[in-house]
Amino acid sequence: METLLTIDQVSMTFGGLKALKNISFDIKKGEIVGLIGPNGAGKTTLFNCLTQFYKDYEGTFTLHADTPIDLRDLDVTEVIDAGLARTFQNIELIPDLSILDNLLIGAHRAFKDSFVEELLKFPRATKEEKRLTQKALKVLEVLGLLPLKDFYVKGQPYGILKRVEIARTLMSDPKLIVLDEPAAGLNDQETDQLEAIIKLIQKEFAVTLLIIEHDMGFVMNVCDRVCAINFGEFIAIDTPGKIQKNKAVQEAYLGRDDDA
Numbered sequence: 001m002e003t004l005l006t007i008d009q010v011s012m013t014f015g016g017l018k019a020l021k022n023i024s025f026d027i028k029k030g031e032i033v034g035l036i037g038p039n040g041a042g043k044t045t046l047f048n049c050l051t052q053f054y055k056d057y058e059g060t061f062t063l064h065a066d067t068p069i070d071l072r073d074l075d076v077t078e079v080i081d082a083g084l085a086r087t088f089q090n091i092e093l094i095p096d097l098s099i100l101d102n103l104l105i106g107a108h109r110a111f112k113d114s115f116v117e118e119l120l121k122f123p124r125a126t127k128e129e130k131r132l133t134q135k136a137l138k139v140l141e142v143l144g145l146l147p148l149k150d151f152y153v154k155g156q157p158y159g160i161l162k163r164v165e166i167a168r169t170l171m172s173d174p175k176l177i178v179l180d181e182p183a184a185g186l187n188d189q190e191t192d193q194l195e196a197i198i199k200l201i202q203k204e205f206a207v208t209l210l211i212i213e214h215d216m217g218f219v220m221n222v223c224d225r226v227c228a229i230n231f232g233e234f235i236a237i238d239t240p241g242k243i244q245k246n247k248a249v250q251e252a253y254l255g256r257d258d259d260a
Helices: 043-050 099-106 115-120 123-142 158-170 188-204 216-222 240-245 247-254
Strands: 003-014 017-028 032-036 058-064 068-070 084-086 176-180 208-212 225-230 233-238
Touching: 003 043, 003 208, 017 043, 017 058, 017 208, 032 043, 032 188, 032 216, 043 176, 043 208, 084 158, 099 123, 099 158, 123 158, 123 188, 158 176, 158 188, 188 208, 188 216, 216 240, 225 240, 225 247, 233 240, 233 247, 240 247
Parallel strands: 017 233, 032 208, 032 225, 084 176, 176 208
Antiparallel strands: 003 017, 003 058, 058 068, 225 233
């Protein structure tokens, strides 16, 4: 498979404490990769470096688009234009807007018209608005949210809000979606639904996904490969079955040694 993202020798230090230590691995186009590790392992730090919220890291993140892009060369607001979208542990939606409008806001960077054209509703702007609305409706249909499109975000169940946030990332035509603990706070039924949705959007939208998650069952069910880190150091990356049997992962993440 063709490589989409190369993470090469990434390190990050906070006040003398090394949160990441020479992390290196690749993500292939079209796969779902899970990033696991105990609390404090450096997972969110790695995400924040990847998405350029942190800039003071060592090493490189290379996105292999038409031409390779060193993500460090981009501002945090430009990363989405390069094809990388993310969700957050805390849901970032606008509660007093409809689900459909939240998706359209997520598409604002893709809007090809000027602010004046949009404001005055020039014919070109109206056509573009219709295009994005149709796109949003398709995304909502795939994620099983179409019947709720006109409902306000406020008051929706937590599982629905998680789906809406993922749906919004799809509006920017991402090559890579980074999901930060998507199953956190979900009940068993909602988690099962989310597993199915993630596999569906991988297929329907031809996207690659990198997922931080503490729910090991979720990770093992949905991911093609799993990368384990601990104390900011790379342990292993492999298929879910092999990661589960990896003794270093068992000791670091599960806290046991089968030979003990």
